[in-house]
Amino acid sequence: MVDLTQVMDDEVFMAFASYATIILSKMMLMSTATAFYRLTRKVFANPEDCVAFGKGENAKKYLRTDDRVERVRRAHLNDLENIIPFLGIGLLYSLSGPDPSTAILHFRLFVGARIYHTIAYLTPLPQPNRAFSFFVGYGVTLSMAYRLLKSKLYL
Amino acid sequence: MVDLTQVMDDEVFMAFASYATIILSKMMLMSTATAFYRLTRKVFANPEDCVAFGKGENAKKYLRTDDRVERVRRAHLNDLENIIPFLGIGLLYSLSGPDPSTAILHFRLFVGARIYHTIAYLTPLPQPNRAFSFFVGYGVTLSMAYRLLKSKLYL
Amino acid sequence: MVDLTQVMDDEVFMAFASYATIILSKMMLMSTATAFYRLTRKVFANPEDCVAFGKGENAKKYLRTDDRVERVRRAHLNDLENIIPFLGIGLLYSLSGPDPSTAILHFRLFVGARIYHTIAYLTPLPQPNRAFSFFVGYGVTLSMAYRLLKSKLYL
Numbered sequence: 001m002v003d004l005t006q007v008m009d010d011e012v013f014m015a016f017a018s019y020a021t022i023i024l025s026k027m028m029l030m031s032t033a034t035a036f037y038r039l040t041r042k043v044f045a046n047p048e049d050c051v052a053f054g055k056g057e058n059a060k061k062y063l064r065t066d067d068r069v070e071r072v073r074r075a076h077l078n079d080l081e082n083i084i085p086f087l088g089i090g091l092l093y094s095l096s097g098p099d100p101s102t103a104i105l106h107f108r109l110f111v112g113a114r115i116y117h118t119i120a121y122l123t124p125l126p127q128p129n130r131a132f133s134f135f136v137g138y139g140v141t142l143s144m145a146y147r148l149l150k151s152k153l154y155l
Numbered sequence: 156m157v158d159l160t161q162v163m164d165d166e167v168f169m170a171f172a173s174y175a176t177i178i179l180s181k182m183m184l185m186s187t188a189t190a191f192y193r194l195t196r197k198v199f200a201n202p203e204d205c206v207a208f209g210k211g212e213n214a215k216k217y218l219r220t221d222d223r224v225e226r227v228r229r230a231h232l233n234d235l236e237n238i239i240p241f242l243g244i245g246l247l248y249s250l251s252g253p254d255p256s257t258a259i260l261h262f263r264l265f266v267g268a269r270i271y272h273t274i275a276y277l278t279p280l281p282q283p284n285r286a287f288s289f290f291v292g293y294g295v296t297l298s299m300a301y302r303l304l305k306s307k308l309y310l
Numbered sequence: 311m312v313d314l315t316q317v318m319d320d321e322v323f324m325a326f327a328s329y330a331t332i333i334l335s336k337m338m339l340m341s342t343a344t345a346f347y348r349l350t351r352k353v354f355a356n357p358e359d360c361v362a363f364g365k366g367e368n369a370k371k372y373l374r375t376d377d378r379v380e381r382v383r384r385a386h387l388n389d390l391e392n393i394i395p396f397l398g399i400g401l402l403y404s405l406s407g408p409d410p411s412t413a414i415l416h417f418r419l420f421v422g423a424r425i426y427h428t429i430a431y432l433t434p435l436p437q438p439n440r441a442f443s444f445f446v447g448y449g450v451t452l453s454m455a456y457r458l459l460k461s462k463l464y465l
Contacts, residue, residue, distance in 0.1 A: 014309040017247040021300045024240040028293065031236060045229060048279050074355060080235060080390060081341060085334040087243045088397045092327040108310075124358050138338065145331045154324040155418075169464035172402040176455045179395040183448065186391060200384060203434050235390060242398045263465075 012103045016094040019107040020087055023114055027083055030076035033122070037069045075121040079114065082134070085141050086110055093144040096152050106140050113137040167258045171249040174262040175242055178269055182238055185231035188277070192224045230276040234269065237289070240296050241265055248299040251307050261295050268292040322413045326404040329417040330397055333424055337393055340386035343432070347379045385431040389424065392444070395451050396420055403454040406462050416450050423447040 037043070043066040044050050050059035090110075094103065113136035120130040192198070198221040199205050205214035245265075249258065268291035275285040347353070353376040354360050360369035400420075404413065423446035430440040 011309070013250075014307055017251070017307055018304060018309050021244050021247060021303055024243050025297065025300050027236075028240050028296065031289075031293065046226070046279065048282050048285075051282065071356070076236065080239065081337075081386065084239060084390065084394060084397075085338050087239075088334050089331055091246075091401075092331060095323075096327070124356065127358050127361065130358075134341075138341070141338065142335065145335050148331050149328060152324055152327055154321070154328050166464070168405075169462055172406070172462055173459060173464050176399055176402060176458050179398050180452065180455050182391075183395050183451065186444075186448070201381070201434065203437050203440075206437065231391065235394065239394060242394075246401075 010094075011100050012094050012098060015100075015104045015107055016090055019111045020090065023083055023086070023111050026115060026118065027076070027079045030072060030079060030118075033072045034069060034076065037066070037072060041066050041068065043069050071124070072122065075118055078117070078121070078134070082114065082137050082141070085145075086137070089141055089145045089148065093148045096148050098147065106144055110137050110140040113140065165249075166255050167249050167253060170255075170259045170262055171245055174266050175245065178238055178241070178266050181270060181273065182231070182234045185227060185234060185273075188227045189224060189231065192221070192227060196221050196223065198224050226279070227277065230273055233272070233276070233289070237269065237292055237296070240300075241292070244296055244300045244303065248303045251303050253302065261299055265292050265295040268295065320404075321410050322404050322408060325410075325414045325417055326400055329421050330400065333393055333396070333421050336425060336428065337386070337389045340382060340389060340428075343382045344379060344386065347376070347382055351376050351378065353379050381434070382432065385428055388427070388431070388444070392424065392447055392451070395455075396447070399451055399455045399458065403458045406458050408457065416454055420447050420450040423450065 038049075042050075042053055042062045043064055044062050047059070047063060050062040053059060053062055090107065093106075113133045117130060117133035117137065119125070120133055124130070193204075197205075197208055197217045198219055199217050202214070202218060205217040208214060208217055245262065248261075268288045272285060272288035272292065274280070275288055279285070348359075352360075352363055352372045353374055354372050357369070357373060360372040363369060363372055400417065403416075423443045427440060427443035427447065429435070430443055434440070
């Protein structure tokens with residue numbers, strides 16, 4: 001039997017595992033942020049969620065949308081759209097034998113850019129703060145995709 | 156050449172592969188549920204989808220939203236938001252050499268919680284059924300993230 | 311230390327890495343398409359994004375929705391809903407020792423179907439072009455899930 005724990009002795013793979021876990025945990029915080037705003041602002045999407053705040057017609061008034069909640073949800077969706085390619089491409093890139101310092105630079109830039117993107121989206125900071133952090137993360141992922149396909153393309 | 160089939164001889168990795176495949180297949184069923192409600196209720200998002208039900212202005216009346224369809228779509232999006240962290244963190248956690256019985260308990264709890272979450276969302280069951288199943292899945296994923304970072308943090 | 315670069319010597323895994331990277335890069339293009347339509351049509355979701363186009367009340371008129379932008383966003387979300395199961399199930403299937411030519415046929419069909427799905431969604435082509443490409447991709451993923459669980463189920 002292969003000793004899988006050896007896989008985690010690889011420097012690049014360990015670094016990828018750490019950065020991926022950090023950015024996924026950050027993404028999960030978006031669910032908590034949505035729940036926080038929904039509860040404090042009494043803004044719900046489902047009738048069964050409003051029951052604690054009133055009965056019948058009185059509860060239905062909480063079935064509404066709210067700028068703050070929608071902003072968190074847009075930030076969350078943007079995370080999904082960008083972190084998924086990072087996870088998939090980053091995992092495969094980590095296994096393609098990249099130079100460790102180059103690879104770790106990619107991971108650090110991506111995680112830093114996405115944390116800054118969340119801050120810029122939720123504060124909100126004026127543009128181009130959010131656009132800039134978006135494109136840094138986007139460029140890092142494309143750079144990993146390019147390096148992976150250049151060295152390992154097999155169709 | 157490394158014999159990749161050996162990877163699948165690892166007990167934890169095989170279990171992760173099975174549970175991940177099951178929960179992803181369940182998530183895919185949400186697409187079918189959306190299509191089912193769209194067709195039986197004649198509720199569409201795209202003009203080209205309505206053509207079979209009428210021509211011109213007559214078809215446009217089917218471009219609408221529907222509570223039932225929106226509920227399935229919210230359940231699907233919630234799946235995406237929670238199953239992606241499980242996939243990424245769970246894969247890396249599986250490779251970090253965890254205790255097999257602890258790891259498999261994590262996978263079982265997560266898959267059970269998410270299946271219950273879908274039932275609670277689509278029935279719908281009264282709260283806190285859905286909230287409870289959400290937090291079980293959320294907690295399981297955070298527990299794997301904590302265990303992974305505690306043993307393998309490398310930044 | 312295990313030499314991780316050996317993993318990439320496996321024919322199926324290399325092919326999966328290439329096809330997964332290509333389809334994820336395609337998915338990332340949807341963000342660029344959304345940004346393109348938002349900027350050329352002046353349709354924004356956030357007040358801070360409109361500032362360059364006017365001040366105060368004059369800028370607020372750009373906070374609106376647009377058929378073209380919503381169409382790209384639906385196509386992007388459909389990508390997320392379908393490419394994530396392909397990534398998770400495909401990765402695990404690739405590691406389960408499948409027949410190389412069968413596995414590569416799965417990857418090619420999925421990538422081809424999803425590229426055609428995007429073309430059918432954005433043009434838009436009349437139905438059932440989009441429905442057909444959706445079900446090809448869906449069936450390919452379920453076929454990999456079935457093969458994986460048949461050979462490696464471990465609960």
